[in-house]
Amino acid sequence: MSSNFPAGQSPESPSITVLSGGMGGARFLQGLLHGLRSGLLPFAPDTTVNVVANTADDLWVHGLKVCPDLDTVMYTLGDGIDPERGWGRREETWSVKEELATYGVEPTWFGLGDRDIATHLVRTQMLEAGYSLSAVTEALCQRWRPDVRLLPMTDDRVETHVAIGDAEAPSGKRVVHFQEYWVKLRAEVPAEALVFVGLDQSAPAPGVVEAITSAALVIVPPSNPVVSVGTILGVPGIREALLDTAAPVVGLSPIVGSTHVRGMAEQMLTAIGVEVSAAGVAGHYGARTQGGVLDGWLVDDQDHEQVERIRAGGVACRAVPLMMTSPEATAAMAVAAVDLVR
Ligand code: GDP
Ligand code: CA
Numbered sequence: 001m002s003s004n005f006p007a008g009q010s011p012e013s014p015s016i017t018v019l020s021g022g023m024g025g026a027r028f029l030q031g032l033l034h035g036l037r038s039g040l041l042p043f044a045p046d047t048t049v050n051v052v053a054n055t056a057d058d059l060w061v062h063g064l065k066v067c068p069d070l071d072t073v074m075y076t077l078g079d080g081i082d083p084e085r086g087w088g089r090r091e092e093t094w095s096v097k098e099e100l101a102t103y104g105v106e107p108t109w110f111g112l113g114d115r116d117i118a119t120h121l122v123r124t125q126m127l128e129a130g131y132s133l134s135a136v137t138e139a140l141c142q143r144w145r146p147d148v149r150l151l152p153m154t155d156d157r158v159e160t161h162v163a164i165g166d167a168e169a170p171s172g173k174r175v176v177h178f179q180e181y182w183v184k185l186r187a188e189v190p191a192e193a194l195v196f197v198g199l200d201q202s203a204p205a206p207g208v209v210e211a212i213t214s215a216a217l218v219i220v221p222p223s224n225p226v227v228s229v230g231t232i233l234g235v236p237g238i239r240e241a242l243l244d245t246a247a248p249v250v251g252l253s254p255i256v257g258s259t260h261v262r263g264m265a266e267q268m269l270t271a272i273g274v275e276v277s278a279a280g281v282a283g284h285y286g287a288r289t290q291g292g293v294l295d296g297w298l299v300d301d302q303d304h305e306q307v308e309r310i311r312a313g314g315v316a317c318r319a320v321p322l323m324m325t326s327p328e329a330t331a332a333m334a335v336a337a338v339d340l341v342r
Contacts, residue, residue, distance in 0.1 A: 014216035015048040017247075018148075021221075021228025022057070022069040023086045024254055024263065024324075026076035028221035031330020033077070033147055040335055042342065043216070049148040050211035052238070054223070055133065056153075056160045056196060056231035059179050061110050062100065064120035065127055068179070069228065070137055070152060071119060078144030089115040109184040134205045151211060153232045156202040160227050162271075163193040178227060187264035191271035194226065199234045204241075212241040219337060220251035220293070222261070222322065225281045226268035233293065242293045248341035249288060250296040252333060253278035256322055257302055279306040279313075287314030296340040298322060298333065316340050 016036070018029060029051060035041050036049070054069045068087065075081040075089060082090045092113035101108050112120065119140060126136040132155040141150055162181040166174035173192065181187060212218055223229050233239050242249055255278050259266045269276045274284045278299035286292015296316040299306055304319035311317050318340055324330040 013044065013047065015050055015149075015211070015214065016043065016217045016219065017050040017052065017211045017215040018219045018221055019052050019223070019229055019232045020069070020073055021054045021223035022072035024261075025051075025053070025069070025221045025223040025228065026073045026081075027324045028219075028223075028252070028330060028333070029073065029077060029148060031324060031327045031332075032219070032221075032334040034327040035331030035334045037147075038331075040331055041338055043338075047216075050207075050215065051148045051150050052153050052208050052211060052232055053150060054153055054228045054231050056158045056199065056227065057178055058157075058159065059110075059177055061107065061112065062105070063124070064112070064117070065124045066110075066112070066120050067123070067133070067137075067152070070150065071116070073148075073150060074137075074141060074144045074146050077146035077148060078141075080144060088113050092116065107180075107184070110179060111183075132205070134207070149207075149211070151207050152205050153208060153238065154202040154235050155205045156198060158196065158198040158202050158231065158235075160231060161195040161197055162191045163195065164189050165192060182264060187267045191267050194268070194271055196231055196234055199231060200236065202235050204235050204237045208235075209237055209241045212238065212247075213245045215245060215247045217338065217341070218242065218245060218247050218249040219334075220249065220285070222252045222254035222324070224254060224260075224263055224265045224268060225274075225284060226265070226272055229285075230268075230272075239293065243288065243291070248295045249293055250298070250337045250341045251282075251285060251294050252298045252322060252337055253281055253300060253303070255281055255303075256300040261323065277306060278303040279309050282310045282315055282317070283313055289314050296337070298337055298340060 039045050057068045082088050123136050133152045160178035161175050163175050266276045282297045285294045294315045299319050300322035301319050307317045320336045
């Protein structure tokens with residue numbers, strides 16, 4: 001089976017569509033593909049998996065267009081990821097970064113490795129030659145063969161910005177790019193508000209709406225509900241596609257106990273006033289029967305006491321182990337997700 005379809009062209013057989021952020025989404029996809037390709041799921045082993053990836057973390061740095069979530073998915077599934085860091089290339093070297101720091105060029109906090117820079121150079125050159133981000137992503141995937149059809153949520157520029165307190169600023173506030181909040185400030189200061197620049201005016205990339213409406217199953221993986229899945233749902237037309245699709249939509253909680261497993265979902269949920277719990281996120285996404293996006297929601301075993309409350313909100317729910325400790329454990333999560341909404 002071809003590992004990548006041209007943007008906008010749909011495969012004929014049933015497909016599965018996943019709305020993904022970076023690390024959480026990529027790990028889930030690894031397990032889903034493991035389960036699917038080894039016949040553990042009630043789908044043909046060669047079923048196409050479409051991935052609609054968040055692009056609101058994207059940034060321009062040192063003149064290069066960097067797409068962290070697209071690259072995390074592409075490198076993880078293409079076996080090029082650094083497994084310890086969970087982002088960037090394995091066997092990476094940092095000569096360019098060191099040279100830039102010696103010149104005193106900002107930002108010094110955003111680390112681009114030498115191998116990784118090649119990806120950003122290809123992307124930037126193609127964008128500047130007039131290709132869309134979807135076309136560029138497809139070209140990059142010709143090398144990485146991620147075994148999914150990887151689609152950016154939009155070809156338009158969208159950026160998540162975070163308002164933080166700043167005693168020295170006249171307004172007492174300062175707005176930073178999401179990457180600065182996460183990488184430089186390590187999400188250690190409270191996020192007072194989130195601004196999704198350009199999101200309202202963006203359009204789904206070619207193939208995105210169709211990937212949702214023509215899928216046999218849509219999965220919301222344990223990605224950040226605010227700055228990964230939230231931004232995907234914020235692209236005008238995507239939420240509507242989820243309401244329209246005949247496919248069941250099932251999600252897996254990124255909150256276990258009362259916090260995220262890794263990342264900063266807790267800070268982001270707090271910033272938008274959503275309870276930091278599996279049930280809180282389920283309520284935030286909402287039941288599809290009531291205009292939300294979910295038919296089913298898996299919570300971790302340790303949150304089993306929230307199951308009834310989630311069911312009462314109109315969403316099918318079960319508690320199962322939700323720690324993505326290996327592709328096998330993650331495949332079992334995918335099997336449970338399918339089972340819940342079948
Ligand atoms: P990012 O773009 O790299 O931040 O990645 P995502 O948005 O795709 O995923 C981040 C989310 O994954 C975090 O909110 C974590 O809580 C969640 N996550 C990471 N590992 C696990 C895991 O093993 N189990 C569960 N349930 N969630 C996880
Ligand atoms: Ca991300």
